[in-house]
Amino acid sequence: MGEPPMGWLARHRLDLAADLLRETDATVDAVARRVGYSGSFALSAAFTRVRGVSPQEYRGRR
Known part of the structure; x- marks a missing residue:
């Protein structure tokens, strides 16, 4: 696979x-909890770091 298990899990989530x-x-809070984050702040930080936009911005672009 070439990707550490925790990296794969984070990307998958x-x-x-x-x-x-x-x-x-x-x-966003409900989505965060459904995919295993403690809340919207934790998901937002990870999502923005990886995808370059916040979850709200991502949703607005759909």
């Missing part, structure tokens, strides 16, 4: 979050 943000009207 963020991919799931992106799908939920695009396909549902769930709050």
Whole structure:
């Protein structure tokens, strides 16, 4: 695979979050908890670091 397990898991969780943000009207906090983050702040920090935009900005672009 060439990717450490924790890196794969983080990417997978963020991919799931992106799908939920695009396909549902769930709050960012609800999406965060559904994919395993403690809340919207934790998801937002990780999402922005990896994808370059906040979850809210990502959702607005759908």
